[in-house]
Amino acid sequence: MKIVDVRSVKLEGSLERSEPIWEERISMPLDAYADFRARGAQEVMPTWMGLEPEDGRIPVSCIFAEVESDDGTVGFAGPIDEIQAFLIDRLVRPCVLGEDPRAHERIWDRMYRGVEAHGRKGAPMQALSAVDCAVWDLHGKLSGEPIYRLLGGPLRDEVPAYASALGFSLDEESVARRSRDIVEQGYRATKWFFRHGPGSGPEGMEKNVDLVRMVREGVGGGVDIMFDCWRSWDVRYAIEMGERIAQYGLRWLEEPVFADRVDAHAALRRALPFPVSTGEHEYTRWGFKALMDAGAADVLQPDVLWAGGITELMKICALASTYDVEVVPHAHAVATIHVLASQPATLCPMLEFLMNHSMVHQFFFREPIEPRNGVVALPEGPGMGVEIDDDKVLRRRILRWEPY
Numbered sequence: 001m002k003i004v005d006v007r008s009v010k011l012e013g014s015l016e017r018s019e020p021i022w023e024e025r026i027s028m029p030l031d032a033y034a035d036f037r038a039r040g041a042q043e044v045m046p047t048w049m050g051l052e053p054e055d056g057r058i059p060v061s062c063i064f065a066e067v068e069s070d071d072g073t074v075g076f077a078g079p080i081d082e083i084q085a086f087l088i089d090r091l092v093r094p095c096v097l098g099e100d101p102r103a104h105e106r107i108w109d110r111m112y113r114g115v116e117a118h119g120r121k122g123a124p125m126q127a128l129s130a131v132d133c134a135v136w137d138l139h140g141k142l143s144g145e146p147i148y149r150l151l152g153g154p155l156r157d158e159v160p161a162y163a164s165a166l167g168f169s170l171d172e173e174s175v176a177r178r179s180r181d182i183v184e185q186g187y188r189a190t191k192w193f194f195r196h197g198p199g200s201g202p203e204g205m206e207k208n209v210d211l212v213r214m215v216r217e218g219v220g221g222g223v224d225i226m227f228d229c230w231r232s233w234d235v236r237y238a239i240e241m242g243e244r245i246a247q248y249g250l251r252w253l254e255e256p257v258f259a260d261r262v263d264a265h266a267a268l269r270r271a272l273p274f275p276v277s278t279g280e281h282e283y284t285r286w287g288f289k290a291l292m293d294a295g296a297a298d299v300l301q302p303d304v305l306w307a308g309g310i311t312e313l314m315k316i317c318a319l320a321s322t323y324d325v326e327v328v329p330h331a332h333a334v335a336t337i338h339v340l341a342s343q344p345a346t347l348c349p350m351l352e353f354l355m356n357h358s359m360v361h362q363f364f365f366r367e368p369i370e371p372r373n374g375v376v377a378l379p380e381g382p383g384m385g386v387e388i389d390d391d392k393v394l395r396r397r398i399l400r401w402e403p404y
């Protein structure tokens with residue numbers, strides 16, 4: 001049993017929808033510059049996530065990493081972006097060809113040694129991560145088992161999801177309606193995204209405070225609320241915001257400052273009257289150990305398709321269990337749920353479900369992961385438990401790059 005090909009495929013399709021997917025955008029570090037701050041959602045959100053509809057449809061494309069074994073079975077993972085696909089082709093593929101798809105530790109170590117020079121963090125580690133997940137999917141398909149069984153699970157039959165409101169309008173009426181909807185759909189937690197940071201001045205801060213108030217009023221007292229700063233604030237701004245929103249009782253404040261500012265995260269964790277989360281833009285057991293050693297966060301958010309794959313997330317979870325912090329991985333629900341199902345609920349309490357983003361992210365899946373009454377039942381099929389619905393694929397092509 002050996003791996004005979006590693007590649008990326010780009011699928012193109014068309015989503016039926018008459019409204020833009022992105023009603024609003026998040027605050028971003030580049031908002032420190034006034035020209036960038038003035039740009040709207042359609043100008044700054046990634047184009048593959050879908051733009052304006054035309055004639056009631058939005059073009060959708062997703063790239064997936066694929067790993068094929070010598071019997072023709074194919075494992076896949078994603079979506080990934082073009083940079084990951086390029087790095088899979090150039091850097092990761094040669095480390096994996098000829099390997100046994102059940103030997104995850106060996107494959108991971110070979111990939112790590114292949115990318116380590118400049119790839120301990122960022123895009124090369126993301127490329128490694130996607131291939132690691134695709135190898136787990138392949139192993140699951142070859143053995144006929146869901147990945148969580150291969151990982152020693154499941155520890156539960158279903159996982160609570162929290163409603164992530166990325167892309168939703170922040171208008172008062174819309175926030176009130178969506179917040180009520182989220183509760184009615186059975187979610188017990190929801191995360192919203194600030195639009196403003198220090199560059200927007202007192203007026204922006206006022207709008208940020210209003211957002212927290214509106215969400216709290218919308219969901220009522222019994223539902224957890226979280227807010228994401230996407231690394232766009234600074235320590236002083238976060239502390240002033242903390243004083244103004246403390247009354248609304250946050251489950252966590254996410255990525256208040258640059259991912260590199262580990263000591264600033266730790267200072268905010270000590271200063272703020274609610275938990276701090278980070279790690280969406282951190283990588284590997286070594287990166288997360290540094291966060292834990294510094295006391296930088298109450299909640300860690302590794303992304304399975306970025307931080308080192310399923311193999312590495314298992315190690316990050318094991319480490320986190322020795323530091324009394326929670327792991328609530330970032331997004332990518334399909335691969336993530338297998339890790340969560342193999343961990344205790346006390347360590348990994350819930351799954352992030354991107355309400356808007358998922359319609360693109362999971363567009364090509366025949367059976368997308370979808371919460372019912374706020375919980376996701378574990379997929380029962382082999383591997384990741386999802387298949388591509390070929391009826392939705394208008395065009396499929398393999399991405400390869402010629403040598404220089």
Ligand SMILES: [Mg+2]
Nearest residue numbers: 228254255280
């Ligand atoms: Mg985030």
